[in-house]
Amino acid sequence: MLVHTLEVLSKVTEIERTLVVSRDSHALSLARKYNARTVTERGSPELNRALVRATLLARGHGVSSVLVLPADLPLLTVKGIEELIALATDLPVVVIAPDRHGTGTNALLSSPPGLIEYDFGPNSFDRHLACANHAGARIEICKLPSLELDVDLPEDLEILKAEQQDRSVPIAEE
Numbered sequence: 001m002l003v004h005t006l007e008v009l010s011k012v013t014e015i016e017r018t019l020v021v022s023r024d025s026h027a028l029s030l031a032r033k034y035n036a037r038t039v040t041e042r043g044s045p046e047l048n049r050a051l052v053r054a055t056l057l058a059r060g061h062g063v064s065s066v067l068v069l070p071a072d073l074p075l076l077t078v079k080g081i082e083e084l085i086a087l088a089t090d091l092p093v094v095v096i097a098p099d100r101h102g103t104g105t106n107a108l109l110s111s112p113p114g115l116i117e118y119d120f121g122p123n124s125f126d127r128h129l130a131c132a133n134h135a136g137a138r139i140e141i142c143k144l145p146s147l148e149l150d151v152d153l154p155e156d157l158e159i160l161k162a163e164q165q166d167r168s169v170p171i172a173e174e
Contacts, residue, residue, distance in 0.1 A: 001151065002027055002071040006034035009069075011078045014085045017061065021054045048118040055114050065111035068118070072151045073106060074160055080146035084109060087140040094132035095140040097147040098125045100159075106147050110137075 002020075009018045020031035023041040031038050039057060041050045055066050065088055067081075087095045088111050097107035105124040110116060116131040132139045149159060 001074055002030060003034075004074065005069065005071045005076060006031060006036060008076050008078055008081060009036075010034055012081045012085070014082065015067070016063070017058075019054055019058060021050045047120050051118045051120070052114075055110075055118075059113050063113055065109055066113040067107065067109045068120075069107050070150060073147060073149065074151060075146045075149050075163065077146040080144045083144060084142045084147070087142055090138055092135065092137040093140060094128070094135075094137045095142055096125065096128050096132070097142040097144065099150055100148040104150070106150050107142065 006018065006020075009015055018031075018034070018036040019039060020028060020036045021039045021041055022028050022031075023045065025040075028038040028040060039050070039054050043049075051068055058066050065085075067085070069076075069081075084095055084097060084107055087093075088109050091111050092115050093109075093111050094116055095107075095109040096105055098104065099106045103123045103125050105120060105128050108118075108128060115137055116128065116135050119127040119131060129139060149163065151160065
């Protein structure tokens with residue numbers, strides 16, 4: 001799924017740079033093959049802290065926005081990412097794509113970068129909304145099938161298989 005994510009992002013013209021954060025050296029090596037920059041996560045695993053570090057690095061490169069996107073979105077499409085990015089107007093803005101349950105966050109775009117505190121984890125959608133409200137940001141919710149399915153549980157794989165059979169689209173390989 002990481003390869004699929006990197007391939008999709010490489011085709012989105014609005015994305016200037018891709019930065020992959022991981023503690024897995026194989027994943028980082030793979031990301032570099034797709035011209036992504038990489039950051040090795042160190043210390044105890046803590047996603048939100050790693051994202052803050054990556055955002056600070058991105059801000060140091062003068063980016064105007066940061067899109068946080070996990071690599072477990074097998075239905076991810078170029079069109080879906082373009083639609084999400086198109087919602088990021090009238091700054092400051094936070095664009096949030098919920099998971100299929102409406103409780104998790106499957107994509108989070110912040111413009112300017114670092115506008116809100118990252119709070120990924122179970123039931124993060126409402127917490128991200130609250131953070132964006134507290135920051136006084138304009139909020140856009142991006143509900144797209146291509147962003148709603150993340151693979152966290154065995155049942156998600158069953159949904160993916162059924163979705164792929166319905167669409168006759170090959171399943172993205174890890």
